[in-house]
Amino acid sequence: MSATHPTILVVNAGSSSVKVSVYAVPEAAHANADINPVLSAHGQIEGIGVSPRLSASMADGRIVADERFPVAQVADHDAAFRLIRLVLSIGLRDAPPVAIGHRVVHGGADFSAAVKIDDDVITKLEALIPLAPLHQPHNLTAIRAVRAAVPALLQVACFDTAFHAGHDPLAQLLALPYEYFERGIRRYGFHGLSYEYIARRLQQIAPDLAQGRVIVAHLGNGASLCAMRDGRSVESTMGLTALDGLPMGTRCGAIDAGAILWLSQQGMSTKDIETMLYQESGLKGLSGVSSDMRALLASDAPRARLAIDFYAYRAAQEIGKLAATLGGLDALVFTAGIGANSPPVREKICARLADLFGISLDAGANNENRQRISRDNSRVPVLVLPTDEEGMIALNTARIMMEHHARA
Structure with a gap:
């Protein structure tokens, strides 16, 4: 060095x-x-x-x-x-x-x-x-x-919340008494460092796509989706906390608030409910096998297959919702541990989107984790871009360091 x-x-x-x-x-x-x-x-x-x-x-x-x-x-x-x-x-x-x-x-x-x-x-x-x-x-x-x-x-x-800070109030609101919004109880969105990096990377490799309507799927142990227009976040599947949206490795994702009330009425403490929602749910809870997608894909257990299918079902469902927010879809990008490295999961998600968006995957490109995994005739291009959250942190830190030294 x-x-x-x-x-x-x-x-x-x-x-x-x-x-x-x-x-x-x-x-x-x-x-x-x-x-x-x-x-x-x-x-x-x-x-x-x-x-x-x-x-x-x-x-x-x-x-x-x-x-x-x-x-x-x-x-x-x-x-x-x-x-x-x-x-x-x-x-x-x-x-x-x-x-x-x-x-x-x-x-x-x-x-x-x-x-x-x-x-x-x-x-x-x-x-x-x-x-x-x-x-x-x-x-x-x-x-x-x-x-x-x-x-x-x-x-x-x-x-991780900063990239989503410019959301329209409609994307931030929860339908609670408005006073809670004023007290900061609102939808924030997460994985922002990853999305910021992908927006920057997409501008470098495909500026025409970067300026359009893009959905990025950050799929890992934590998982979320971000809808971008012209490289800026307009909506995310995560909300007030990192529990919302997609099912994750051990987190539940979106859940009917009535289920939480029912658990409480059955005598579960707040701490026990928190532990279950954050650490015992998601892929781990559904499968009873593991929170690791690699282990689930290698397993013959029926519930492992159920967990994978549910994961893909919910991801495809939320992609559709975000496309409605954007008014269409110009590109779909997969990133993070599962998104960038799991061809079977990408295939399952895209299969559910084929009729709606005209997505057609190139099986060979998908299996090899190439940068573009959709066919030339796919109406919506599908890309795989590894993320670099640490690199984004380094960039932001370097900028503030230079500002700090300039003022000194």
Whole structure:
């Protein structure tokens, strides 16, 4: 890694993992030039508190670490973050980071873009923990760990909700008494960092499509859809929390509120209901086999097949709804772990959309995860674009870093 360029870290703290990436930021040729952070190294710890595994590598593929640890040694996110920071510091001796960018899942009504983190920002993010209980506490844990270790280091919060901040009020409303909307109880949308990256990438490879009506399917352990017009989000399947919309790995997706009332009336506590909706539902709950789509596709269990079919049914159904919002559909893009890597799931979803949108997949292209997987005669082109949330965080962090230095 060259010491001639500033270095930033990107931290993506999930419910059971911590990912840290190292980026070098080349100096821009002039004030209005594009900033293009370059990935130098990446490390992650998965299975925190269950089966911790640390892996780290340089951008050239050189392995820095690949090791499993006893649960007691990496029992929580604090321990995980300290360990991964220690490993990556080997590659940072000549270029200590000048800023750290954090993925923060919920920005609420206060944050429509990435911001420098200070005490006021942290206080506002803490108030949003009930709206993102699987993610927000871990995002804040990483922020506090850095503040304790390097208090003067610039930290930037990059929000999964920010890309959707310009939605029309009709797309934000819930049909509750209006006073709750004024108190911030509204549909926000999530996976915004992924969608922001895809919008930027689509502009690079197919600017004609990017300017049209596009639906992006971010399908992974967390799953949602975003309707875009001219590269801007106009609607999303997720709402107030990351529970809404599509069924996910362990989350239920859209559910009749009456079902929640019934569970409560049967004596389930709020905490037990929360645990079930966030951690025991979705593909895991329906299949009784796994939350991992790969395991379900490999399984012969009837309920595994049922879970996959329901997943595809709901995705196709929501694509239709978003197309109605857009007034048509000019392109469909699949991304994230399942979207970019699971041909059978894409095939099932597109088969349900064939008559409505004239979608026709090229089986060979789909099986090979090519960039375009639809036939030439498909009325709506279908693309597969891997996402890069960490790269988007690096870009937003670099922009704020340059603004910060310009004011200093």
